[in-house]
Amino acid sequence: MERTSTFRERQPGRSRPPETARDDDTPLLDFQMIEELRQLDEGEGFFLRELITAFLDHAGELMQQLARAREQGDRYGVVGAVHGLKGASLNMGALALGAYCRNLERQLRANPRADLDGAMQTLLYLYDRSCQALKALGDTADAP
Template sequence: MAEIHLSRDVLSALQEVMEGEYSALLDTFLADSESRLQQLHNAQSPAQIIEAAHSFKGSSSNLGALRLAELCCLLERQAKDNPLGDVQPLIADIAGEFALVRPLYEAERQRSVTES
């Protein structure tokens, strides 16, 4: 189940590269993700949605949250192709996916701290 949401290969590679800073990277991603979600919920224009979705897509992809990145990509495309369309259901899907991956990242952070 977790493999659908997080790439273990990406996380392993990041842990190897980041070494002692790995848990800080995970913390930064979680805090940044919360901020991106707020930006999506508070966006007043398609441009704001596109910007937040693009940024969220990149960080999610870099940290192995593949499904989250995919949803952000869909939102970015939808906001570009149909700026007047209702994007709220997709933003809700992104929030739901983040709610699923957040505890997985928190467990990963705990595991990495315990191993150090």
């Protein structure tokens, strides 16, 4: 049975997604990729948990870089942080976040003066949801 989770899903207590995020059906996580990562350590889950922890740390640093670059008006720094977050997300199986970063990076490269307010709300929403979902997987990584 294939498991999917889209960022359109709502759970009790979760905030409503920003308007710009609501119409996308990109799965939140790529469970097939995550299962392949889990299999790299013969299904024990330790390796997957380490990968998730590394992703959460690195993605958190990238989000801080993004915030600093935005505060300083450093558009190249913003693009660099979004680019890094795109790669990290796609490599970890955080599809919706990675896809959104890919599109945002293209938009910023095409129009460096684009308004970031709405884009940042969506990015923060997807980042939060992706991190929550990955943390939950990490917590159950070694469960049978």
